[in-house]
Amino acid sequence: MKIERLLFPTKFGEVDLNSLESLSVLKDAGLKEVILFYVIPREEVGFVPYGGYLKQEEERIREEVRIRFEDWQKSLSAKGINSRIIIEVGEPVPNILKIAEKEKVNLIVVGKKKKVAHDGPFVGSNTLQIITRSKIPTLVSKYLVQFEHEGESVTRTNDAIFKRPLLATDWSEPSERALELLISLNGLIEKAFVCHVIGVKISKSIDKTELHRIEKESKERLEKYCERLKFAGIAAEPHLGAGRTIMEIIRISRDVKASMIIMGTTGKDRLHDFFLGSVSHRAAGMSELPTLLVP
Amino acid sequence: MKTIILPVVFLLMPFSTAFASEGAPNIGETLPLYSVIPFAGMLLSIALFPLLAPKFWHHHFGKVSAFWAIVITIPLLIAYKGAALYEVLHIVLADYIPFIILLGSLYTVSGGILLKGTIKGTPIVNTIMLAIGTALASWMGTTGAAMLLIRPFLRANANRKNRSFMVVFFIFLVANIGGSLTPLGDPPLFLGFLRGVPFFWTFNLLPHMLVAAGILLIMYFILDTYFYKKEAVSAPAPANQSTKEPIRLEGSLNFLFLLGIIGAVLMSGMAHWGEVSILGVHRGLQDVVRDGLLILMAALSMFFTQTRVREDNAFTWFPIQEVAILFIGIFLTMIPCLKILQAGAKGELAFIISAVREPVHYFWITGLLSAFLDNAPTYLTFLSTAMGGLYTGAPESEAIALLIKENPLYLMAISAGAVFFGAVTYIGNAPNFMVRSIAEEAGTPMPSFFGYMIKFSLPILILVFIIITLIFFR
Numbered sequence: 001m002k003i004e005r006l007l008f009p010t011k012f013g014e015v016d017l018n019s020l021e022s023l024s025v026l027k028d029a030g031l032k033e034v035i036l037f038y039v040i041p042r043e044e045v046g047f048v049p050y051g052g053y054l055k056q057e058e059e060r061i062r063e064e065v066r067i068r069f070e071d072w073q074k075s076l077s078a079k080g081i082n083s084r085i086i087i088e089v090g091e092p093v094p095n096i097l098k099i100a101e102k103e104k105v106n107l108i109v110v111g112k113k114k115k116v117a118h119d120g121p122f123v124g125s126n127t128l129q130i131i132t133r134s135k136i137p138t139l140v141s142k143y144l145v146q147f148e149h150e151g152e153s154v155t156r157t158n159d160a161i162f163k164r165p166l167l168a169t170d171w172s173e174p175s176e177r178a179l180e181l182l183i184s185l186n187g188l189i190e191k192a193f194v195c196h197v198i199g200v201k202i203s204k205s206i207d208k209t210e211l212h213r214i215e216k217e218s219k220e221r222l223e224k225y226c227e228r229l230k231f232a233g234i235a236a237e238p239h240l241g242a243g244r245t246i247m248e249i250i251r252i253s254r255d256v257k258a259s260m261i262i263m264g265t266t267g268k269d270r271l272h273d274f275f276l277g278s279v280s281h282r283a284a285g286m287s288e289l290p291t292l293l294v295p
Numbered sequence: 296m297k298t299i300i301l302p303v304v305f306l307l308m309p310f311s312t313a314f315a316s317e318g319a320p321n322i323g324e325t326l327p328l329y330s331v332i333p334f335a336g337m338l339l340s341i342a343l344f345p346l347l348a349p350k351f352w353h354h355h356f357g358k359v360s361a362f363w364a365i366v367i368t369i370p371l372l373i374a375y376k377g378a379a380l381y382e383v384l385h386i387v388l389a390d391y392i393p394f395i396i397l398l399g400s401l402y403t404v405s406g407g408i409l410l411k412g413t414i415k416g417t418p419i420v421n422t423i424m425l426a427i428g429t430a431l432a433s434w435m436g437t438t439g440a441a442m443l444l445i446r447p448f449l450r451a452n453a454n455r456k457n458r459s460f461m462v463v464f465f466i467f468l469v470a471n472i473g474g475s476l477t478p479l480g481d482p483p484l485f486l487g488f489l490r491g492v493p494f495f496w497t498f499n500l501l502p503h504m505l506v507a508a509g510i511l512l513i514m515y516f517i518l519d520t521y522f523y524k525k526e527a528v529s530a531p532a533p534a535n536q537s538t539k540e541p542i543r544l545e546g547s548l549n550f551l552f553l554l555g556i557i558g559a560v561l562m563s564g565m566a567h568w569g570e571v572s573i574l575g576v577h578r579g580l581q582d583v584v585r586d587g588l589l590i591l592m593a594a595l596s597m598f599f600t601q602t603r604v605r606e607d608n609a610f611t612w613f614p615i616q617e618v619a620i621l622f623i624g625i626f627l628t629m630i631p632c633l634k635i636l637q638a639g640a641k642g643e644l645a646f647i648i649s650a651v652r653e654p655v656h657y658f659w660i661t662g663l664l665s666a667f668l669d670n671a672p673t674y675l676t677f678l679s680t681a682m683g684g685l686y687t688g689a690p691e692s693e694a695i696a697l698l699i700k701e702n703p704l705y706l707m708a709i710s711a712g713a714v715f716f717g718a719v720t721y722i723g724n725a726p727n728f729m730v731r732s733i734a735e736e737a738g739t740p741m742p743s744f745f746g747y748m749i750k751f752s753l754p755i756l757i758l759v760f761i762i763i764t765l766i767f768f769r
Contacts, residue, residue, distance in 0.1 A: 042611060046732045048353045049617040050722040051345030053735035089736060094606035133602075 001180045002030045003137075007105040009037040009096045012065075013112060017072055019143035022159045023109065024079040028187045029162075034076055034083040035103055038065045039092045046089070062087050093129045100136050111140040121285035131265070131281055131293050137181060140284045140291045147288045149254070154288075158259065161290045162188035166258035168195050168249045168283070171221060174264025178294035179225060182262055183232040193256045194225045195239040197248040215240065245279050250287050262292040322375050322382065323634030328643040330631035333367035337628045338668040341621065342722050346744050356617065360624030367628050381575060382630050388576045390489060391626040394671075395619050396586045397485055398438065400556055403593040405439030406610040407549040407600035412542030416452035418519035421461060422512055424448055425468050429508050432473030433480035435553055441470045441726040442608065449737045457522045459741055462734045463751045464515045470726040471718035472507050475500045475711065479560060481724070483665075483674030483713040489582075490678070491695040492706065494564040499703065503711045503767055510759050546604040552592040559588035614729055622671075629672045636679035639687030648684040655768040657681060658708035662716030662760065666723045666752075674713035681705045708768055715760065719752045720744065 003026055010016045020034070045058040069085045076083045086103075088095050100108050111127045122142055123131070131138050146155045162185050169175040182192060196218050203211055222238035229236035239256065241248035253261055265280035284291040340359050344352035352359070371379040414420060424444060432440040448465060452458050474480030477497055478488035484497050563585035570577045635642035640649075651660055661677040682694040685702060698706055717724030721731055721744055731741050742750055 042609065042736075043613045046736055047611075047614050047617065047729060048345055048349050048732065049356050049621055050341050050725070050728045051349045051352060052721065052728050052731040052741065054349060054353065055735060057350060090609065091606065091611065094603075 001106070001137075001177060002184045003106045003181075004030050004032045005035065005103065005105045005107075006031060006033070007035045007037055007096070007100050007103065007108045009039065009092070009108070009110065011038075012068060015143045017075065018159070019109070019141050020072065021075060021079075022143065022161065023141075024076065024081060025160075025162060025188055026185075027079060027081055029185045032082060034081055035099070035105060036069045036072060036083055036085050037096065037099055038069070038085075038087045039095045040065075040087065040089045042089055042091060058089060092126050093133075096130055097133060100134065105136060108134060108136055108138045109141050110138055111142060122288065123281075123285045128281060128285070131284060132278075134293075135295050137292060137294045140293070142288065142290050145288045156288055158290050161260040163190045164193065164257060164259040165189060165292075166193040166195060166249075166253050166256060166261050166289075167225070168197070168252075168261060168263045169222075169225060170196070170264070170279070172264050172266055174266055174294055176264070178262050178264045178292070179228065181292070181294055183229065183234065186232055186234060189234050191235045191237065192229050193237050193239060193252070193258055194222055194229070195241055195249065195252045196222055197241040197243070197245045199245045200243060203242060246283050246286055249283055253287060253289055258289060260290045260292060261287055262294065265293040265295050321638065322378055322631075323636070323638030324641045326631045326635050326643065328635075330367065330371075331635065331644075333363045334625075334628040334632045334672075336366075337363040337624050338672070341625075341669060342667055345722065345728075357620045360621050364624045364627040367631065371630065382634065383627065384574050385576050386626050386630055387623075388573055389578055389582075390486065391623060393489055393582065393586055394482065394485060394626075395622065396589050397479070397556075397560070398436070398482065398618060399615050400589040400593040401436035401439045401479065401553075402442070402615045404549045404552045404556060404596045405435045405443050406605055406608055407546040407552075407596045408443055409545040409604045409608050410443060410447040410542070411540065411545060411607070412447075413539045414447060414451035414542060416448075416455055416461075418516055418523050420451065421448070421519055422516045424451070425464060425515060426508075426512055428465070428469030429473035429512075432469055433476035434557065436479055437470050437474035437481055437724065438614075438726040438729065440473060441465070441730050444469060445730050445733050446608070446737070449734060449739060453737075455522070456526045458734075458739045460518060460522075460751070461515075462730060462739055462741060463747065464511060464518075466721075466727050466730050467511055467718045467752075467756065468508055468515075470730055471724055472504060472511070472715055475504045475714040477557075479557065481714045481717070482671040484710060486671055486675050487678060487695075487706075487710065488560070488564065490675075491692045492699065494561055496699060496706075497710060499707055500711055500714075503707070503715075503763055506766060507715060507759050507763060510762065511755070514755065545607075546600045548599055549596050552596045555592040555595075556589055559585045559592070562588075609733075614725075618725055625669060625672050629675065632676055633679050636676060636683050637691070639683035641687070642683070644680075648680055651677070651680060651684070653768075654704040654708040655764055657705055658712040658764060658768050659760075661709045661712035662719075665713045665716040666719035669722070670713040670717040670724055674709060677709045677712075678706070681709060704768070711763065711767075715756075715763070719748065719756055721747060 006023065006026065008020055040058060040061050044061070045054045048054060065087050066085060073083045073085070086099060088099070096108065096110070108130065110130050111123055122145065123140055127140060131140060142158055144155070144157055146153060148154070165182060165185070167178055167182055169178070182189075198211070198214060198218060202214065206214070218240055219238070222240060226236035226238050237256070239252050241252055249261065261283060263280040263283060265278060280293050284293060337360065340363065344356070344359065368383060372383070424447070428440050428444045431443070435443070445465065448461070449458070452461055471481070475484070475497065478485040478492070478494055488494060563579070563581045566581040568580040568584070571580050571583060632644070635644045636648070639645065651657060657677055661673055665673040681698060682689070682691065685705070686694040686697050689697065718727070721727045735741050741747070
């Protein structure tokens with residue numbers, strides 16, 4: 001698993017270019033091409049009540065987007081990264097997912113790059129839909145965030161996201177794939193962290209002996225993950241947590257000063273997703289760190 | 296701000312004074328003629344803004360609709376108080392809400408059916424697709440049938456050079472004429488159903504529909520064959536056989552929900568379970584149950600249809616939201632017009648009632664106005680005109696029953712006029728603009744508003760309507 005082609009959908013938010021530029025380090029990990037993608041919402045140009053389609057408006061938006069993308073391309077080109085522009089009319093979520101599959105990208109970068117209000121989770125509804133449905137690793141980029149920490153408002157710029165990644169594993173196959181992806185980022189990582197959380201459900205339902213057995217087994221598994229990272233030349237440190245899974249992951253990420261969280265994500269059934277969402281999706285919503293989700 | 300508000304208040308003052316000075320219980324007999332101005336303003340806004348200021352209209356149509364609705368509702372309430380409030384609540388609860396629920400449920404359910412596969416757009420195949428769409432339109436609504444078939448139709452003909460005429464015939468047949476057989480087919484017929492026209496009564500329009508659709512399908516086949524032969528010289532090589540996708544329907548479960556909708560509407564037309572009072576408006580319990588079932592069918596469709604199917608259909612709520620926003624304005628502004636017409640010779644629009652006398656008049660006047668205004672309010676307006684003229688003062692349900700029994704030709708003329716003439720312009724019926732929008736987005740050049748009329752609808756449709764007149768309404 002290697003990131004050679006990246007899809008960067010944008011609405012030209014305030015710090016989107018900064019976010020894109022911060023990803024240019026991926027060139028050292030094999031990135032060859034960035035696809036710059038813009039979706040003109042169908043409602044902007046189509047279905048004019050009793051009118052029809054605003055073709056001229058579509059052309060005007062296309063031209064505007066092209067000019068802005070070409071400016072971005074200069075920045076990418078200066079860093080030696082090839083890029084292409086794709087502009088489509090449609091709906092953001094399905095169009096992003098379709099183009100990602102069609103272009104065979106290895107990573108989709110989604111999410112608001114700037115989130116400074118304290119008014120909700122770090123992912124919006126479109127981002128949530130994409131990370132829930134994508135079959136391709138998806139990075140929820142949070143370039144500039146503001147959040148409450150110990151009663152204070154903290155502003156953080158996530159501009160060196162691959163330096164200190166935290167891999168949160170539940171030993172699943174997607175977690176394995178997340179580990180492989182992490183290994184592929186070899187040259188970019190200063191130190192990696194691997195964590196596993198023994199959830200409340202488990203600790204509540206078993207006796208002390210069984211808990212100790214699971215604790216021991218988890219530590220061994222964490223060591224194995226770290227060994228694989230070390231074998232690939234990446235310094236790694238294990239962390240075992242216990243309690244409410246998401247809160248623990250966020251606590252550990254803050255304790256170790258992680259720069260990003262990377263997790264495997266499994267598809268749950270529709271009802272479960274609808275009412276609860278998976279741990280990885282909720283972590284993406286609650287953590288102030290960029291979150292890389294690997295299906 | 297004052298510069299905007301003051302003239303509006305100034306304009307409204309004489310209007311509300313006129314209301315206040317009268318105030319009789321039967322408001323249709325006392326409403327002044329100029330109380331229909333907001334209705335005309337609303338319909339003219341729909342007709343003219345998309346042509347003259349499409350971008351403004353696209354972003355502000357809701358405000359325009361709200362403006363006209365407020366301009367009429369507030370003075371009406373001030374002048375007629377309880378009587379006006381009753382009329383407003385009645386039109387919202389008994390007409391607008393069921394109307395939007397039916398359109399919304401048909402739109403939602405049909406948006407969950409996806410026709411996939413490689414179809415080659417030959418004249419025969421295209422004609423068959425149009426015929427199927429025409430037949431489906433009465434059962435899944437003109438909007439539903441159009442949304443189901445327009446994308447496969449466009450894909451089938453993507454390699455054809457001349458496509459504009461195909462989409463125009465699609466609008467004629469699938470988006471309009473096909474919807475004439477049941478109240479599900481076209482909004483005006485559902486409004487008639489809500490007012491007491493039996494569900495299967497509209498089947499009386501079968502001969503009219505067969506004649507119109509038959510002529511149009513033959514014309515289409517001849518035109519398409521001509522262009523197909525002409526284009527064959529420069530047509531691209533046929534697609535690689537390996538890329539051929541078998542034709543299949545996805546989301547077929549939605550046909551079950553469609554049956555549920557048909558069943559619910561049928562049930563409400565047959566059952567009589569007593570009445571319930573909602574905010575003082577009496578509604579049949581069966582109608583309330585029907586609305587609940589329609590919402591249930593839409594919800595089940597949403598839950599059981601794969602998201603991908605709707606996405607491949609480019610399903611979005613926007614068109615139905617537009618209809619909901621515009622139609623609340625239409626329904627509220629048309630109250631005075633309907634009431635005056637129902638007052639017959641005692642109302643200010645008595646001159647219309649005396650001028651429109653024969654079924655042929657109703658067919659053409661309902662039709663011509665339906666072409667340029669929306670056909671649903673136009674239908675109701677002339678239904679009220681006919682009832683006002685023939686059964687002045689009779690309660691609505693009684694007048695409709697008498698109209699069907701004694702003068703069915705009038706209702707046929709109004710129904711056929713409202714449905715058929717909706718195809719004459721892009722603004723005649725809601726699916727017309729949706730089809731145009733989808734075709735243009737897919738790269739099919741469509742004629743302008745006047746181009747559509749001059750090149751297609753006037754020379755073709757008017758000829759068909761003359762034949763219909765000679766056969767059925769002479």
